[in-house]
Amino acid sequence: MKAYNETLLLNEYAQKMAQKWHSERLLSTEQLAEAVQSHAQVPYNPNIFIKIGLFLFGNVCFMFGGGFVFMILGEGGGFAFTALLYGLGVTFLLLRLIKQKQLHFAGVDNALIYGIIGATMPLIFELYDALKINEFWVGVLFCLPVLVVVVYSFGEPLVALGAFLSGLFILASILMKTPIGKALLPFALMIYAVVFFVVTRNLSQKSSAFYWKLAIYWVNTAALVLFYAAGNYFVVRELNAELNGLGSPSPEVAFAGLFWGFTLLIPVLYLYGGFRWRNRTLLLLGLLGIVATILTVRYYHAMLPIEWVLILVGVVAAISAFVLIRSLKTPKFGFIYAPEKDNDERFAIEMVVISQMTQNSQSVEKGVEFGGGDFAGGGAEDKY
């Protein structure tokens, strides 16, 4: 059963789109008013800082409330049982709160969801202990149903990510039992990533999966990261040495050429995909992948001293960014460089960074410390 009211979420989406189209002059003001009226009820969506506050106090409240309950009930039916009871009580409370206040990921519900999952853990732990299985992955397997149920009913992105990683852990643990499994590990993980990528991509195009939109997006991104990491030569080679106890320096792996191919091609593939589908996440992952690839190549074949690599990469990155900023003033290939609206959280982050940088380079007595890249990269993101 879905914990949140899906109609409200759809209304939120409808209102957001209507506002956007209205600001782009595709909808008349009457149409906007009508759209807002027909999707009047939206979830309570507080400002980001209020969310942070709700999250913090929600966590503290859950903990101390738990402490208080334990003090009153004692450990009547055993610790695990009381914890579960408390978890159930909080679940009931949370569902009421969501209904009454029309919350949707407002911070307090996220905090309580994590808390509830935590409250089920002692019972799983006792079960695991009682069965005397010394396989850690079995314990994770016991947790998985809880996570899946929570993901289904709440669609919380972090929990979805946890479920994805738990599945990954279980798969890897099972494979590592046999030598052949160890050899196939990178391929298995890549297949796991591809399966999740394809499934989440298809789901994101379905309106019936709208409820889990955010969770789907997070898992989709995680699958992309995993796909690169599992095929990366450095990861494969070092993990192979680690798992088989081959010591360092790590010996060459089988199919080395194949993994080099993955390392070099996957970021390019991501960039191409990002370009074709006009997807910012893919573009960003592609750029990060390139950085990881450069580091990988350098690790095994250091052709240039590090400072020249830094200079080269820096120049290429800065110049390409500079050129793109210049040329994307007018839209090209479906991309544009348009200043986005400033908001408080951006200012706050920018200010913290700049202030830190200044503080660190203020040590006049000590003189300049080279090599630390003393340059502030905070972000002069003022509007133009």
Add this chain to the structure above:
Amino acid sequence: MNPLSFLLDEWQQRHLLTDEQRVQLETHERTRPVSLYILLRSLLYAGILLFTSGVGVLIYNNIDTIGHSALIALLAVLTAGSFFYVYRTSVPFSRGLIENEAKFSDFALLIACTLFLMLEGYVQWRYNVFGTRYGLATVLPAVLFLFCAYRFDHRGVLSMGLTAFASWVGITVAPMEVLSNNDFNDMRLIVTGVLLGVLYIGVGVASERMDFKKHFSFTYLLLGGNVFFIGSLAGLFRQESWAFGFALPITAGCWLFVNHARRSQSFLFLLMAVVYGYIAFTYLLFEVMNEALWAFFGMFYVAASTGGVIWFFLNFKKLLKGRDEERPPLR
């Protein structure tokens, strides 16, 4: 069927849209240009950061062959060049927000100010220009940055200036280091910190009221508020009889921040007021409470009061509408 078509279908059924409008909207969504603003800016920063780090390492390794004087000369030229570029592309001073057409002007100013800091540190280390007058060495960048921030309308440089100014009076205001870098066992430093916070908050509020660089007040209040509250809390936690006196400035600060958040819709300040106020209030309560009650009542109090704060956060829009001037944690 994706959510977009689903929505448009629904609107069509309600006769909210005409058929051609629907087609138009769908094509628009399909071909809408995606903005790469943040991505490209980050790439530019990352590139410059990498490049400068590389040059730094290179110079460091070859310092013997280059020589310090040449390097200082180069830094000076670069600094002057950046400032000159900023000056050339600048627009006349105004009291409000300036929209500068030159894309890289604000960027150049940030670089110029950072270069200036490096240059100053370098010159001091090499030639000991300031001798032991460290005060002069720290107040100089502060004055320069604050001037530049106001002249060229730059929030980033303003926070650099405020950080430098705070260093001059001996306080760290960099938000991540307020706690770790300040020796808050020293009463003099506590008072300095609180006073500095008061000064920044005062200037921030004044710039709002006088409509002089209104958009700077966020920076003033955030940097000032942090050092003010943390300084006051450090004073409150001291085991002296008069330490409770610090409850007054905290109360006043919370009241001011809650009001400011209400007026400016900047809820970061509401969050600050509630978190710091809650800490102070809870501490005071436990100070005056009988120790025998701590264990039992303490649990209950924290659970109930955090629940109360959550309730406050969920309803603050209603609560803050009227002339409701209670401190949140007291509710």
